[in-house]
Amino acid sequence: MEEIKLFCPATIANVSCGFDVLGLCLEQPGDEMIIRKSKTPGIQITKIVGQDLPLETEKNVAGVAGLALLNDLKELKAGFEIEIYKKIKPGSGIGSSAASAAGAVFGINQLLDEPFSAKELIPFAMQGELLASGALHADNVAPALLGGFTLVRSYDPLDVIKLPVPEQLIGTVIHPQLEVKTADARSVLKHSVSLKNAITQWGNLAGLISALYTSDYELLARCLHDEIVEPLRSVLIPGFNEVKATALKNGALGSGISGSGPSIFALSKDEATANQIAAAMAEVYRKFEVAYDIHVSKINRDGIKIL
Amino acid sequence: MEEIKLFCPATIANVSCGFDVLGLCLEQPGDEMIIRKSKTPGIQITKIVGQDLPLETEKNVAGVAGLALLNDLKELKAGFEIEIYKKIKPGSGIGSSAASAAGAVFGINQLLDEPFSAKELIPFAMQGELLASGALHADNVAPALLGGFTLVRSYDPLDVIKLPVPEQLIGTVIHPQLEVKTADARSVLKHSVSLKNAITQWGNLAGLISALYTSDYELLARCLHDEIVEPLRSVLIPGFNEVKATALKNGALGSGISGSGPSIFALSKDEATANQIAAAMAEVYRKFEVAYDIHVSKINRDGIKIL
Structure with missing residues (x-):
């Protein structure tokens, strides 16, 4: 080759x-x-x-x-x-x-x-x-x-x-055209976290791993929370709270910051819901007059593909 | 009835x-x-x-x-x-x-x-x-x-x-007859932990959950660490470091404090190893002239049993 x-x-x-x-x-x-x-x-x-x-x-x-x-x-x-x-x-x-x-x-x-x-x-x-x-x-x-x-x-x-990836899982991602520098996203983090919040976080992550192995979408939804980083980083993303709230209202299993932002993701378990979430997320940034890209995507089980 | x-x-x-x-x-x-x-x-x-x-x-x-x-x-x-x-x-x-x-x-x-x-x-x-x-x-x-x-x-x-419980998993527990009050075990904990250690801990817990679903004993062993509580509580248990070290040396997948102590557990994947670990753990407290109980036990999949 x-x-x-x-x-x-x-x-x-x-x-x-x-x-x-x-x-x-x-x-x-x-x-x-x-x-x-x-x-x-x-x-x-x-x-x-x-x-x-x-x-x-x-x-x-x-x-x-x-x-x-x-x-x-x-x-x-x-x-x-x-x-x-x-x-x-x-x-x-x-x-x-x-x-x-x-x-x-x-x-x-x-x-x-x-x-x-x-x-x-x-x-x-x-x-x-x-x-x-x-x-x-x-x-x-x-x-x-x-x-x-x-x-x-x-x-x-x-x-x-x-x-493993639960069969029906599908993602919606909105990328508002706002700049969040990775360095800024890092600098808002605190060096220490409360033991209480850390326990909540590792309980949720442990539950999420279990949900992936058992395709338990309800458990997945209960676990998709971030007690530690999202409260600090989300302030760098105007509209984050509105986008997350509307994603959940429209049926998302969970929603949060993608990486260090500014993209915001939601996960759901069918394409109709994922599209509905996309429309609702887009509406938030349309109101704020912020340009955005939006993606509805299945989970890619294989990674990079040879074309 | x-x-x-x-x-x-x-x-x-x-x-x-x-x-x-x-x-x-x-x-x-x-x-x-x-x-x-x-x-x-x-x-x-x-x-x-x-x-x-x-x-x-x-x-x-x-x-x-x-x-x-x-x-x-x-x-x-x-x-x-x-x-x-x-x-x-x-x-x-x-x-x-x-x-x-x-x-x-x-x-x-x-x-x-x-x-x-x-x-x-x-x-x-x-x-x-x-x-x-x-x-x-x-x-x-x-x-x-x-x-x-x-x-x-x-x-x-x-x-x-x-x-789920991996088929071969077996526990060894030594209870040195030392008093560790739950209140003391709680009081040594710190209210905050470093984000770095918290990330290590939730990575290990996530890996452990994966290992339970896949019966991956090597992964289980890599995950059985406690960066946060064991360093603080182990000082309340004389002989802990020696017991843990000898358990690992004798083939344990991992070893740590059971609950708030003073019992120390080890997990392994066959009964011969579990018994060997028991003998090695016991030897530590025999040297220290501390009385102890020791238990080698399979994992109980059903909990309380009707006799």
Whole structure:
């Protein structure tokens, strides 16, 4: 294989009670990437369509992630060209950088006849996240690479667990075109939390994991709360409370901040409800005269797809 | 049915990463109780063998729990006598009060032809825990009543989830005859915890829940850590570090404080290992010249049993 074309999906990190450990892969939206072998050693980003992002390999998340893989393999002579057709907006909170980083390592791994498993690719993709956000996090790249729900149990050593996805689950995501910098979203966090709230959070996360294994949608709904981060971060997202309230009123199992925002997600268990939630969420930002993108998407069980 | 004889099992609360939410039911040790209908309305504790505990109904955890049930039913004329053959030592940290409280409500419910489900009995049994420890907690009475692993996701409203038990799992518990008062065990806790440690804890608990559903013993072992409570409470239990270290050295999947101590549990996946761990744990307290009881027990999937 000389060339590969990929669909690189958006992802929702945290998913309310799973701050910094849980992630979820969507069917839509997603970027497309074309990666081809080249005679020039290293990685060239030859084209980026749809966003104004750096073409310089060391400044591009796909470039950095791909180089991390090649360095690990000591494939000093291997060369790849990458074209990125960007559909996930950077800064949206649905894993734009993760899609590019994960796509690069997935595609290069394919063209090299898969020296690495999907799980083994995660640390390379995390190098892209480090460039994008200053933090080596895996809660978007893990679901992008593995699909479904993923749990990042530990970083040292990296321990990622793929979790099951209840059949009917469907997501609605609204991305209001407001800027929330990841650095700001980090800075509002407190270094300590009350033991009481922490217990509530881990009880909810434990219940959510059980709900995923048993497809218990009612339990899932009872668990989709975030006592710790959402109260702090939601103030950075104008309209958050209204959007969440209307999502729940329109039948969402739960609703919360996607990653560090500003996107807001809701989960429900049928497409009609997901569409109704989308319309209701959109109405909030229409009233506020804030531009938005909206996505209704099934859960992507497989992650990145070869097109 | 006029009379019922019960086996009321010991339980392990918290189970390392599940502080205040997780509990686990053992096959051994356990109390026996005889409950019979009586013409005298209310509850009489007619006999307690094995421990010096109050016979006065309002001062006895079984009495208080049973009365809570009768009051809820408005069964003002119903009367019951309770005999308790106590084998689980009070203050051991393996759910002695829970066994009595759960046994009382289970038995009375049986004699009244089961007006309540096992889950519905939990709040009544919790009244016994309130008397015993000053706190309305369910992390021992829930596994005693439901069996297996239980998750107390929420108290308001009460939401208890029964979790699966990996086939081979087996427990070892050592009870050094040292006094750790529940009040002291509570007072060493801090009101706040670092967000970093809380994330580690909920990642581990989420992983543990996944391991229970998938019978993944290696994952279970990686998750059986407590970053938050064990470092504080273990200092109240002389020999804890040595016991835990020797349990792990002898093949335990994990080891930690049972409830608020002083009992220390270990989990392993075969009986030979569980027995080897028991011998190694015992050796520690033999050296320290501290008396101890030791129990090797399969996981009790059903909770209280009718004899």
